[in-house]
Amino acid sequence: xxxxxxxxxxxxxxxxxxxxxxxxxxxxxxxxxxxxxxxxxxxxxxxxxxxxxxxxxxxxxxxxxxxxxxxxxxxxxxxxxxxxxxxxxxxxxxxxxxxxxxxxxxxxxxxxxxxxxxxxxxxxxxxxxxxxxxxxxxxxxxxxxxxxxxxxxxxxxxxxxxxxxxxxxxxxxxxxxxxxxxxxxxxxxxxxxxxxxxxxxxxxxxxxxxxxxxxxxxxxxxxxxxxxxxxxxxxxxxxxxxxxxxxxxxxxxxxxxxxxxxxxxxxxxxxxxxxxxxxxxxxx
Amino acid sequence: xxxxxxxxxxxxxxxxxxxxxxxxxxxxxxxxxxxxxxxxxxxxxxxxxxxxxxxxxxxxxxxxxxxxxxxxxxxxx
Numbered sequence: 001x002x003x004x005x006x007x008x009x010x011x012x013x014x015x016x017x018x019x020x021x022x023x024x025x026x027x028x029x030x031x032x033x034x035x036x037x038x039x040x041x042x043x044x045x046x047x048x049x050x051x052x053x054x055x056x057x058x059x060x061x062x063x064x065x066x067x068x069x070x071x072x073x074x075x076x077x078x079x080x081x082x083x084x085x086x087x088x089x090x091x092x093x094x095x096x097x098x099x100x101x102x103x104x105x106x107x108x109x110x111x112x113x114x115x116x117x118x119x120x121x122x123x124x125x126x127x128x129x130x131x132x133x134x135x136x137x138x139x140x141x142x143x144x145x146x147x148x149x150x151x152x153x154x155x156x157x158x159x160x161x162x163x164x165x166x167x168x169x170x171x172x173x174x175x176x177x178x179x180x181x182x183x184x185x186x187x188x189x190x191x192x193x194x195x196x197x198x199x200x201x202x203x204x205x206x207x208x209x210x211x212x213x214x215x216x217x218x219x220x221x222x223x224x225x226x227x228x229x230x231x232x233x234x235x236x237x238x239x240x241x242x243x244x245x246x247x248x249x250x251x252x253x254x255x256x257x258x259x260x261x262x263x264x265x266x267x268x269x270x271x272x273x274x275x276x277x278x279x280x281x282x283x284x
Numbered sequence: 285x286x287x288x289x290x291x292x293x294x295x296x297x298x299x300x301x302x303x304x305x306x307x308x309x310x311x312x313x314x315x316x317x318x319x320x321x322x323x324x325x326x327x328x329x330x331x332x333x334x335x336x337x338x339x340x341x342x343x344x345x346x347x348x349x350x351x352x353x354x355x356x357x358x359x360x361x
Contacts, residue, residue, distance in 0.1 A: 047352035058314020065315055076329060077360060080320035084358045087320075096303060096316035098323050099351035169311055193307050 013110045015131050018124070022134040030141020033111070033211055037218040040107060044100050045226070051095035052230040056238045061090055111212050139211075146211040154213035155205035159198040161220035166194050168227040287336050291328055298324050318356025323347050330361035 016039075020032035041048075064086055072079035087093035124133055139147045144154065205213045298305035302324055304316040316322075321329065326346050331339030342361055350356070 044352070055312060055314055058312075060314075062313040065313075076321050076325050080325075080358060080360065083315070083320045093318060093356065094312065094315045095318055095352075095356075096312065097318055097350045097352050097354070097356075098347045101303070102347070166311065191310065193310060197308075 009106055010110055010113065011126055011128075013107065014114065014126055015128055017110075017114065018127055018134065018137075019131050021137050022132045027134045027136055027138050028141060029137050029139045029146055029211065030144075030214055033141075033146070033214050034218050036107075037215050038222065040104070041219065041222040047095060047097070047100065048223075048226055049230070052226065053234050053238075054092045054095050056230065056235055057090065057092045058094060061086060108212065108215070111215055112208065114211075141210075141214065144210050146214065147209050149207055150210035150213065151206050154210050154217065155202045158205050158213050158216040158220065159202035161217055161224065162201050163194070163198040165220050165223045165227060166197060168224060168231060170194065287331060290336065290340075291331060294324050294327055317350075318354070319346070319350055319359050320357070321360070323350055326359065326361055333361055 017032055017036055020035045021027050021029055024031040024035070065083065068079060068082045068086065072082060084093075127133060139145055144150050201216065205216060300306050301308075302322070303309060303312055304322045305324065309316065319326070323343070323346055327339070327343035330342040330346075333339065334342060339361070346359065346361075349359075
């Protein structure tokens with residue numbers, strides 16, 4: 001199993017990284033990591049944007065989802081069916097997937113491993129024949145040795161950027177702003193996560209080779225750009241179409257839940273306004 | 285016994301790291317998963333239904349299916 005993972009995941013990524021090192025001026029590892037991060041993010045870009053757009057739409061459904069989860073707490077099968085039903089009626093569904101998460105974890109693991117085995121040329125036996133062998137790897141980037149933990153600049157930058165990114169992605173902005181409900185300990189706890197995660201990031205990043213912080217920083221920067229695009233370009237359109245109908249929408253869905261066993265035509269009528277407005281957006 | 289430990293582990297994951305059930309679900313108010321049930325719920329159901337060996341294999345298959353190129357939807361073990 002270990003050998004299989006090494007041959008299928010670790011080795012290709014290692015080869016890609018070394019190839020990028022070879023490509024970069026002065027065989028600079030820092031630049032290679034930046035390039036590797038950007039390549040990975042670009043691969044996920046279409047799915048991330050899709051996911052961001054559907055998230056925007058789905059925010060409106062949150063009360064209904066909570067309701068479904070509460071009602072079918074014991075029966076996951078019924079819960080799943082009710083959720084699918086809801087997504088169908090809303091005309092959109094989440095686009096999150098496990099595999100990209102796992103790939104990202106593996107990349108982190110890889111970068112860590114690369115420094116464990118060292119970047120000395122004696123591990124180049126792992127390289128494929130067609131990959132050019134750089135004569136040496138320059139691990140210094142902006143005056144920082146990437147192979148060793150760096151305690152201040154990079155980890156704190158990574159934490160700050162992560163904070164900005166999280167803030168941006170939960171900020172509802174404008175009209176539909178929802179205040180944190182102080183009576184709801186769950187939503188309070190979650191709101192604190194916005195502050196806790198960046199701190200955790202800083203603490204972890206301080207203990208790992210600085211290369212990982214670079215990876216983290218570039219990832220956050222990329223995600224911030226992505227989120228800004230969604231917040232500034234996509235969100236207004238969605239808000240526009242939900243502005244008048246938000247409360248109605250929830251009312252309509254509730255109606256539907258109660259009348260679930262009625263005819264399909266009936267259902268269509270009750271969601272008419274909603275599904276139309278969502279489709280309009282989809283066309284753009 | 286081992287089955288219980290594995291399921292407890294999955295629930296532990298759900299309470300912490302899981303984007304759909306865990307601490308970061310504040311970021312995904314509309315839900316995260318393209319599949320229903322989520323991969324972790326699926327795994328628990330599969331292990332309970334088919335036993336540890338077959339259930340785990342089915343769970344692994346689900347995680348691989350849960351990629352950006354799969355439209356998702358209802359998928360029970």
